[in-house]
Amino acid sequence: MAEDLPEMKKSGQSSQKPYYWINALDKGLTIVEFLADHPNLTVTEIARALQMDRSTCNRFLLTLRDLCYISVDDGGRYHPTLKVFEVGNKIAEIVEIRPPARVYMKKLAESFNETVNLGRLDGNDVVTIDVVSGRERIRFDAPIGSRSSIHTMAMGKAILTFRSMEEQDAYIESCDFKPITPNTITDRKKFRQELLKIHERGYAVDNEEWDLNMRCVAVPIFDFTEFPSHAISISGPSLRLTDERVNKIVPGLIDAGRLLSRELGDRSRAS
Numbered sequence: 001m002a003e004d005l006p007e008m009k010k011s012g013q014s015s016q017k018p019y020y021w022i023n024a025l026d027k028g029l030t031i032v033e034f035l036a037d038h039p040n041l042t043v044t045e046i047a048r049a050l051q052m053d054r055s056t057c058n059r060f061l062l063t064l065r066d067l068c069y070i071s072v073d074d075g076g077r078y079h080p081t082l083k084v085f086e087v088g089n090k091i092a093e094i095v096e097i098r099p100p101a102r103v104y105m106k107k108l109a110e111s112f113n114e115t116v117n118l119g120r121l122d123g124n125d126v127v128t129i130d131v132v133s134g135r136e137r138i139r140f141d142a143p144i145g146s147r148s149s150i151h152t153m154a155m156g157k158a159i160l161t162f163r164s165m166e167e168q169d170a171y172i173e174s175c176d177f178k179p180i181t182p183n184t185i186t187d188r189k190k191f192r193q194e195l196l197k198i199h200e201r202g203y204a205v206d207n208e209e210w211d212l213n214m215r216c217v218a219v220p221i222f223d224f225t226e227f228p229s230h231a232i233s234i235s236g237p238s239l240r241l242t243d244e245r246v247n248k249i250v251p252g253l254i255d256a257g258r259l260l261s262r263e264l265g266d267r268s269r270a271s
Helices: 023-037 043-049 054-066 082-093 098-112 154-161 165-174 188-201 243-263
Strands: 070-072 078-080 115-122 125-132 147-149 204-207 214-222 228-237
Touching: 023 043, 023 054, 023 070, 023 078, 043 054, 054 070, 098 115, 098 125, 098 228, 098 243, 115 154, 115 214, 125 154, 154 165, 154 188, 154 204, 154 214, 154 228, 165 188, 214 243, 228 243
Parallel strands: none
Antiparallel strands: 070 078, 115 125, 115 228, 125 147, 204 214, 214 228
């Protein structure tokens, strides 16, 4: 597994660091973030991936263990703990969009009996920051805090579509378009065409591009600056979310997105 790990830039190696920069804090947080993406690694594997001295890396790991941010199993492999989730969840709870969004998410879940998700962009990923489960027995609920590349999810495509052309170009040029399923869009030209379609109709669809058994339809959420900062989506099993069902969901989802955007101060979608 160690051979497959990305080699990351050394933490805090910039030659123009601010006077207040604390290298130890930088390195410690880098390790926590790295383990969140790559759990179940030994100190040697972590040190190699982060280009750190092994003994120094070990001291950071033991300190983070004593602080309960990571744990180590009998095989000497390190894992992030739920304390990381607890801290992140507390932060997510104070994000202003969640309380008003919950009202619309609950209404959508009640109307269509499917799971409703709220997401935001974080770099080249979409992070799920809230979920309201549907009433169907078989459903797909993404964990809060889960993330995936923009091009693989309806929420990511919905947000990126309404960002500037410069941001779209930057993403398309930097993205490796790694396939998650056989249906994931991996061609840059096709992805640009997909964004044009989304812009014309006002919503995005994930046709089993993130999971072979799931479909998702999403609309962007705009803030008071008319900036598409978040997206709201409805997801469910592909067998249930047929084209006909999606067509029935879209008007209610678009209306919820418009009303939520208006509540956040976006007057361009007032009508």
